[in-house]
Amino acid sequence: MTVSVLVVDDSGFFRKRLTEILTASGQIEVVGAATNGREGVELAEKLRPDVITMDYEMPVMDGISAVREIMKKHPTPVLMFSSLTYEGARVTLDALEAGAVDFLPKNFEEIARDTSQLQKILIDRILDVAGSKPSGRSAAPAARPAAPRPGVTRPAAPQPPERPARPVTRDRSAPAPVQPEPTREPETPRRPSRKAAPRHYSVVAIGTSTGGPVALQKVLTALPASFPAPIVLVQHMPASFTPAFAERLNKLCRIQVKQAEDGDILKPGHALLAPGGKQMMIENRGGQARVRILPGDERLNYKPCVDVTFGSLARSFPGKTLGVILTGMGADGKEGCRMMKQSGSVVWSQDEKSSVIYGMPMAVAKAGLSDEILPLDEVGPRLVEGVS
Secondary structure, three states, X not given: OOEEEEEEOOOHHHHHHHHHHHHOOOOEEEEEEEOOHHHHHHHHHHXXXXXXXXXXXXXXXXXXXXXXXXXXXXXXXXXXXXXXXXXXXXXXXXXXXXXXXXXXXXXXXXXXXXXXXXXXXXXXXXXXXXXXXXXXXXXXXXXXXXXXXXXXXXXXXXXXXXXXXXXXXXXXXOOOOOOXXXXXXXXXXXXXXXXXXXXXXXXXXXXXXXXXXXXXXXXXXXXXXXXXXXXXXXXXXXXXXXXXXXXXXXXXXXXXXXXXXXXXXXXOOEEEEOOXXXXXXXXXXXXXXXXXXXXXXXXXXXXXXXXXXXXXXXXXXXXXXXXXXXXXXXXXXXXXXXXXHHOXXXXXEEOOOOOOOEOHHHHHHHOOOOOEEEOHHHHHHHHHHHEO
């Protein structure tokens, strides 16, 4: 069995090219193609694909409206294709809020340098998105999680081979095969009493990837303007997207949010978002914490990288940082959280049930680094009550 995909785009050339690339993998079947959003909604209901790729600007019905309709009628993972411009970023953020899981540049030259690399990126992203939980889908484990490569299957009651007792989305960045854990107990969030005294932190750091824009919005809008600690945010996102995302958060939140710049000073009630395409580090000299923005290192997969920022905080504020890992594919953040824990700091991670993709938080939890495992709805309130 293969992962089924519905392609929605008004460009005949793009539909044909995307279909050729996905079909060549042998793991993906393009079961239909739509030329506008309205047709996409109708085919989504008729074909029930595992994944839908969606363009934004189309006749009859645009992509965002189509995503909203699909999430109401039959929630399905949607991968948006977007232009890497400021306006494209705003549109894509609207699509993610409407329920889309992830996005890719529509210009294939912006995705990869050659055809083989392009094919791998597109196929990997489709397979990862197939295991996600889009907005509107039941909070129970997804009916069609991403299966280990190669050989993608879609059993009615999925049982990943590495954990037969409990279906989860496997961390694709981890080596395969993963050895089974014979006596793994269901995750039980470790939560202090609601009456426990709040703790002082010099900084709160939040790292996330796929599903992160909506998750961060939910968490940060719960914070009061008087939130007593500085916040640093690391979201995997292109350089052209982070300015629009920071502006969006700043308009929605009571705290102040801006894209970080080199030399920015950390202040209580202010959140600094790592700029896309670069690395953000925090330096603490003479009791004053400042941001250092460095060029993106080609040796690192992620720019910005959660491990880089969290590692700098472990050195600058040993035992005085609260690290939070939210939804996202991969394992970025695990080593940064390990450094934080070794310095005496505290780490929280999002639970599987509320994660769009349970990759990053799963990596942290599996490594035994999570002091608390929380549903997304509880992260904001816990920050309010737990940070003095």
